[in-house]
Amino acid sequence: MFAVARKPGRLLMACLLCFGFWQLGQGAYIPAKAWLAQELMQRAWTRAGSGEVRATPWPWADTWPVARLTAQSGDVDLIVLAGGSGRTLAFGPGHLSASAMPGMTGNAVIAGHRDTHFQFLKHVEPGEQLKLESSEGVEHLYTVVGIDIVDSRSGSLLLDTDDAMLSLVTCYPFDARDAGGPLRYVVTARMIHSG
Numbered sequence: 774m775f776a777v778a779r780k781p782g783r784l785l786m787a788c789l790l791c792f793g794f795w796q797l798g799q800g801a802y803i804p805a806k807a808w809l810a811q812e813l814m815q816r817a818w819t820r821a822g823s824g825e826v827r828a829t830p831w832p833w834a835d836t837w838p839v840a841r842l843t844a845q846s847g848d849v850d851l852i853v854l855a856g857g858s859g860r861t862l863a864f865g866p867g868h869l870s871a872s873a874m875p876g877m878t879g880n881a882v883i884a885g886h887r888d889t890h891f892q893f894l895k896h897v898e899p900g901e902q903l904k905l906e907s908s909e910g911v912e913h914l915y916t917v918v919g920i921d922i923v924d925s926r927s928g929s930l931l932l933d934t935d936d937a938m939l940s941l942v943t944c945y946p947f948d949a950r951d952a953g954g955p956l957r958y959v960v961t962a963r964m965i966h967s968g
Contacts, residue, residue, distance in 0.1 A: 806864070810830065835860075838908060844901070851885075868881065875913050884941075887945065898917065913964055913966070919960075943957065944956070944958070945957055
């Protein structure tokens with residue numbers, strides 16, 4: 774009778790262990806995917822710098838590298854992809870096509886997920902410098918001039934500006950349990966040098 778009672782306990786323990794490992798795997802999947810995608814995009818970036826037009830990071834990709842973003846906060850070095858769809862943002866920050874290209878007059882808007890690529894934004898301070906490099910190798914240096922929290926239901930980003938601007942956008946708050954709320958964290962920077 775005692776042996777019979779131990780088997781259900783072992784079975785329950787085995788099930789709980791399996792469930793625990795499954796949960797760990799689910800939690801590690803998104804960061805692992807983001808890291809691997811950046812590695813593949815770094816290779817595509819190198820090909821783009823060698824003159825390949827729309828160098829896709831993997832054969833079935835519907836996006837390509839358009840810029841490289843570096844920042845002092847968190848030792849950031851990210852490849853920015855073309856487009857802002859959810860599918861694109863799963864792999865890296867995306868340049869919204871309705872906005873200006875980096876370095877051009879107007880506001881270049883780049884979006885990214887708060888829990889992966891744009892997590893560093895919570896440490897960015899006004900006055901910090903951000904660098905965007907185009908796929909042609911031209912570097913644009915920006916200085917952060919503002920940080921705002923915007924309600925996406927009532928606010929919007931100004932796209933037509935007289936200066937070359939950069940807006941980095943992610944969901945807010947950073948530690949929210951549920952993704953996709955209406956608040957956006959917006960870091961705005963003005964270009965101070967190009968060349």
